[in-house]
Amino acid sequence: MAQGDKDIVLISEDAAFNDRLGAILAGQPGFAVTRCDASLARINGKASDLAKVSELIVFKATPDALDEADALRALIASGGNARILAVSDSRTPFGVAHGLLRVGVTEVVPDTIEDAELAKVVGRLSMPRRLTLTAQDQHEGHVIAVSKARGGIGATTLAVNLADQLCGKKRRFGKSETRKVILVDLDLQFGAVAGFLDLPPNDALYSMARDRVEPDSVFLQQSIVTTPSGLSVLAAPEGFMPLTALHPDQMRFLIGRLRKMYDFVVVDLPPAMVDWLTPVLEAADHVLIVSGTSVPFVQQTRRLIDFFKDQNPSLKIEVIVGQEKKPLIRSRRHVEAAKALQTEFRHWLPPDAKVAEDAMDRGRPLSETAGGAALTKEIAQIAADLVKSIGVSTLNRTASADRPGR
Ligand SMILES: Nc1ncnc2c1ncn2[C@@H]1O[C@H](COP(=O)(O)OP(=O)(O)OP(=O)(O)O)[C@@H](O)[C@H]1O
Ligand SMILES: [Mg+2]
Structure with a gap:
C-alpha cells in the first residue's frame, strides 16, 4: 500500500x-x-x-x-x-x-x-x-504505563489485571465489553504477559524493529491477539531482542495508532531506560509504579519518578504498594516513605501468592479465577479510580467519537 x-x-x-x-x-x-x-x-x-x-x-x-x-x-x-x-x-x-x-x-x-x-x-x-474532524472529535485513547521499583514485585500481575478490569464489568450474561483495551508488553526481553494469559509469544515487535517498518493496519491486524474475555494483547517476542533495536519513531507511530484504536492502552514497561520509552511516556496519562516501602525501594522509586517527570512533566505518577496489605495504622516506615516520595499511598496490593500464581498457572485474569479475592478487588478499584480521574467527560468524548458526523 x-x-x-x-x-x-x-x-x-x-x-x-x-x-x-x-x-x-x-x-x-x-x-x-x-x-x-x-x-x-x-x-x-x-x-x-x-x-x-x-x-x-x-x-x-x-x-x-x-x-x-x-x-x-x-x-x-x-x-x-x-x-x-x-x-x-x-x-x-x-x-x-x-x-x-x-x-x-x-x-x-x-x-x-x-x-x-x-x-x-x-x-x-x-x-x-x-x-x-475537529480536535475534540478525534479519538485518542488513554495510555497507562506500569513500571516497578524492582523485579518480582507484581507489576505484570497489575498490568494484566488492570487491563482486564478496564475492559468493563461482568454482566449477567457474561462480560459486556464497555471499553476497548489493549495490553502491550514492552518488557521486550523478559516479557511475561503472554504466559499470564495463555497466549503464544509474538515476534511482531521484533520484526518491526528488524525490518525498520512502521506498524500499519495490516501489521497490527496480524499482530494483535484477543483473549476470550475480549482483551486485546500485543505480546513480547520469544527470542532475545536487543532493547536498542526499536527506534523511537517506530514506537511513537505504534502508540499513536493504538490510541486511535482503543480507549485504553496499558503498557507493561521494561526495567531499563531506553530511548524509545520517551514517546511512550510522552503519550502516557498515568504511570503506576509498583514499589515497596523499605529504603532501597524508595530510593529506586525516587529515581524512576525523576526520570518519568523529566520525560513528561504533566504525567500523573502513582506509587502502588506491592505485596503489602493496607495497614489500619501506618507505621513510621510508611509515613517516611510517603514523605520521601512526596506522595500518599492510595492503593496497596495485598500479598496473596496462592491467588496470584493460580491465575498465572491457569492463564486467566484474576477476575475469572478469584473474583472475590482482596487482590482482585484492589486492582478493580485502581481501574475504577483511573476511569474516574480521567473523567466522565473525556470518556463521553471517546464514545461520541465512535460515530462523528454520521
Ligand atoms: N500480590 C501478590 N502477592 C503474592 N505474590 C504475587 C503478588 N503479585 C504477584 N505475585 C507473584 O509474584 C511473581 C512475580 O509477579 P510479576 O511477574 O507480576 O512481577 P513483576 O514485577 O512483573 O516481575 P518481573 O521482574 O519478572 O517483570 C509471580 O509469581 C506472581 O504470581
Ligand atoms: Mg513483569
Missing part, C-alpha cells in the same frame, strides 16, 4: 458486487482496498478491527439487511472512525434503508447508481477523518 492511501473495506457475500466496487476503485489512485467476501455478521470481529484503521466500509445491503443491525452496531461501537456506506439492491424497501441510517450507517445509495457517481460518493466519504 502506498503511503497515504485511503483504507477502504468492501464487505459482501456477493462477489460480483465486490468486483464492481473493486474495479471502480482500481480505476482511481489512492485507495487501498480490502475485500471481505462474507456478510457483515459473519466477519463481525474482523470488521470491527478493520473499522478502526479504515476510512470507509462499503457493504451490500439486501432486503434482510436489518437482520445485521446488531453486527452494524458492534462495528460502529468498535472505536473506529470509519464511515459506512450501504449500497442497497433494488429489492430493498425504503424502510430498510431508513432503518440502516438510524442504526448509524452514514449513507445509503441504490446499486442502480452509475459507476462514476458511485466513485464520487466513495471519494467523498473516504476523506480522511483527520481532515474533517
Whole structure:
C-alpha cells in the first residue's frame, strides 16, 4: 500500500458486487482496498478491527439487511472512525434503508447508481477523518504505563489485571465489553504477559524493529491477539531482542495508532531506560509504579519518578504498594516513605501468592479465577479510580467519537 492511501473495506457475500466496487476503485489512485467476501455478521470481529484503521466500509445491503443491525452496531461501537456506506439492491424497501441510517450507517445509495457517481460518493466519504474532524472529535485513547521499583514485585500481575478490569464489568450474561483495551508488553526481553494469559509469544515487535517498518493496519491486524474475555494483547517476542533495536519513531507511530484504536492502552514497561520509552511516556496519562516501602525501594522509586517527570512533566505518577496489605495504622516506615516520595499511598496490593500464581498457572485474569479475592478487588478499584480521574467527560468524548458526523 502506498503511503497515504485511503483504507477502504468492501464487505459482501456477493462477489460480483465486490468486483464492481473493486474495479471502480482500481480505476482511481489512492485507495487501498480490502475485500471481505462474507456478510457483515459473519466477519463481525474482523470488521470491527478493520473499522478502526479504515476510512470507509462499503457493504451490500439486501432486503434482510436489518437482520445485521446488531453486527452494524458492534462495528460502529468498535472505536473506529470509519464511515459506512450501504449500497442497497433494488429489492430493498425504503424502510430498510431508513432503518440502516438510524442504526448509524452514514449513507445509503441504490446499486442502480452509475459507476462514476458511485466513485464520487466513495471519494467523498473516504476523506480522511483527520481532515474533517475537529480536535475534540478525534479519538485518542488513554495510555497507562506500569513500571516497578524492582523485579518480582507484581507489576505484570497489575498490568494484566488492570487491563482486564478496564475492559468493563461482568454482566449477567457474561462480560459486556464497555471499553476497548489493549495490553502491550514492552518488557521486550523478559516479557511475561503472554504466559499470564495463555497466549503464544509474538515476534511482531521484533520484526518491526528488524525490518525498520512502521506498524500499519495490516501489521497490527496480524499482530494483535484477543483473549476470550475480549482483551486485546500485543505480546513480547520469544527470542532475545536487543532493547536498542526499536527506534523511537517506530514506537511513537505504534502508540499513536493504538490510541486511535482503543480507549485504553496499558503498557507493561521494561526495567531499563531506553530511548524509545520517551514517546511512550510522552503519550502516557498515568504511570503506576509498583514499589515497596523499605529504603532501597524508595530510593529506586525516587529515581524512576525523576526520570518519568523529566520525560513528561504533566504525567500523573502513582506509587502502588506491592505485596503489602493496607495497614489500619501506618507505621513510621510508611509515613517516611510517603514523605520521601512526596506522595500518599492510595492503593496497596495485598500479598496473596496462592491467588496470584493460580491465575498465572491457569492463564486467566484474576477476575475469572478469584473474583472475590482482596487482590482482585484492589486492582478493580485502581481501574475504577483511573476511569474516574480521567473523567466522565473525556470518556463521553471517546464514545461520541465512535460515530462523528454520521
Ligand atoms: N500480590 C501478590 N502477592 C503474592 N505474590 C504475587 C503478588 N503479585 C504477584 N505475585 C507473584 O509474584 C511473581 C512475580 O509477579 P510479576 O511477574 O507480576 O512481577 P513483576 O514485577 O512483573 O516481575 P518481573 O521482574 O519478572 O517483570 C509471580 O509469581 C506472581 O504470581
Ligand atoms: Mg513483569
